[in-house]
Amino acid sequence: MAAVGSAASWLFRLRAAGAEGHWRRLCGAGLARGFLHPAATGKDAAQRRQVAHFTFQPDPEPREYGQTQKMNLFQSITSALDNSLAKDPTAVIFGEDVAFGGVFRCTVGLRDKYDFGVHVQNMEDSCTGKDRVFNTPLCEQGIVGFGIGIAVTGATAIAEIQFADYIFPAFDQIVNEAAKYRYRSGDLFNCGSLTIRSPWGCVGHGALYHSQSPEAFFAHCPGIKVVIPRSPFQAKGLLLSCIEDKNPCIFFEPKILYRAAVEQVPVEPYNIPLSQAEVIQEGRDVTLVAWGTQVHVIREVASMAKEKLGVSCEIIDLRTIIPWDVDTVCKSVIKTGRLLISHEAPLTGGFASEISSTIQEECFLNLEAPISRVCGYDTPFPHIFEPFYIPDKWKCYDALRKMINY
C-alpha cells in the first residue's frame, strides 16, 4: 500500500538513491549543495561532473580591520548583513525564502538572532525577527516596489532577488522608479537606502535561467549603482558600502563562488569604496579588465601569458560597473597600450563595449592594438553547451596572444 502509494516518491528516490548504483545525487543534504555541486558517481561521473573553469585565488589576510575569520562567499554576505542589522535598527532584509536562511544560505540565523521578542513595556519599541528578516510573495516587481517604499520612508531596505535571471519583472521598478526617484523630485525624495542583492553568473549547470549576468541592462540606467565582488573579503566590504550608500544599489553575487571562494574576512564591519576599480596585479604589456568570477579566469590567463609568452599583464577588477572607474583603466592603458576585457554576458551590448568605447575615446593614441573583448556569444545562456559558451582561459589567452602579435 504505502509502497505503491509512494510510486511518485519512488521515482524520486530512484533518482536520489541510485537504486542500481548507477547514479546518485545528494538530495536535501544542505540547501545549496545540490545546486552548486550536483554530485555524480559511477562510470558516467566524469561525463556529468564539470571541472570548474577557474581557480579561486584568495587574497592575503587583511590586517587593517581587526580579527578575521575564515569565510566563504555566502558567509561573508551573512556577516555583512548581520553587521547591518546590528548597527542600523531600521535595516530589514526581505525576499523569497530568506526567512529560513535563503536558497544559498546567505541569511542563515539572522531572523532568530534579531528576534528580540516583545520584552519591552512600550509596544512600539518591540521588534521581533519577523519584522527584520521576512519572506515576500513570489513577485519580484513587488519585492523591489516594496523595497523602494521602505527606502523612501528612510529605513534601510535590503531586498533579495533569488536569481539575477529573475530580476526582469522588477526592471520597471528599478529603472523607472528607483533610479529616477531623486531626480524627478528635485532631491525632495529618494530611495537611496535601497540595496538589491542577487546571485549572478554561470555555475556550471544553471542553463538559461540560473546563469545570467544582467549588469549591462542596468549599466544603461543612470541613477543606480551596480557592484560585483570577486571574493568574500571584497563582497563584505562592497555590500556594506552599497547598504550605506545614499543611492539605490544592485549587488550581484557570483553564485559559483558562494562555496568555492574561501578566505580570511574581518569579523567587524568595514567598507570598500564604490566606483573604485582595483589593480590587483601590476604589469607592463597589456591590461586585463574583468569583474566577479571572471577576475580569477584572467588571473590565470596572466600567468599563462607570463609563462608561455613572457608577457607582463596588469589585472584590474572593475568592482563597480556603474558609475565605473574610468581613470584607473585609462591610467593602465596609457601605460600598457593594450586592453582586453572579458565577461560572461553576451558580447553585443555587453559592458565591455562601454569600456572599449570610452577607452578608445580617451586613450586612442596610446593604443597599440584594437581593444579585445572576450565574452559570451550572442545566444541565450546554454545548458549542455556551457563549456563551449563561456569566455574561458583558452579563449582569453588566444585573444591576448593575437593582440600581442598585432
Place this chain on the structure above:
Amino acid sequence: YRIGHHSTSDDSSAYRSVDEVNYWDKQDHPISRLRHYLLSQGWWDEEQEKAWRKQSRKKVMEAFEQAERKPKPNPNLLFSDVYQEMPSQLRKQQESLARHLQTYGEHYPLEHFDK
C-alpha cells in the same frame, strides 16, 4: 501535492512538517487510493503489482542507460534557434568557435559531444 523537495537544492523540512508530507504520502496518496479501489474491484492484485513495478523499473533504467550512451549534440547547435534565421554576426561567432576548437579542442569535453 508535491511530495518531493522543490529541487535537489531544497530541503523542504525547513518550511513544512515531515508529518504533513507523510500524511499525503502514506495516508491520502491518490495513487494509493486508486490502487485500493482496483484491488477491491478485483481488477488488480499484489502479484501483478510486483511484476509491473519490476518491469517499469527495468524500462526506466534501460531508457536512462540508452540516453546516457548517446553523445550530446554537436556544439555548433549552441548557435541554432536564437532567431528563425541566423544573423551574420552570429555565424561569425559560430565560425570563431569552430576555429578555436581546432586549436584548443583538447581542453574541451568534445568526446561527449556529437562530431
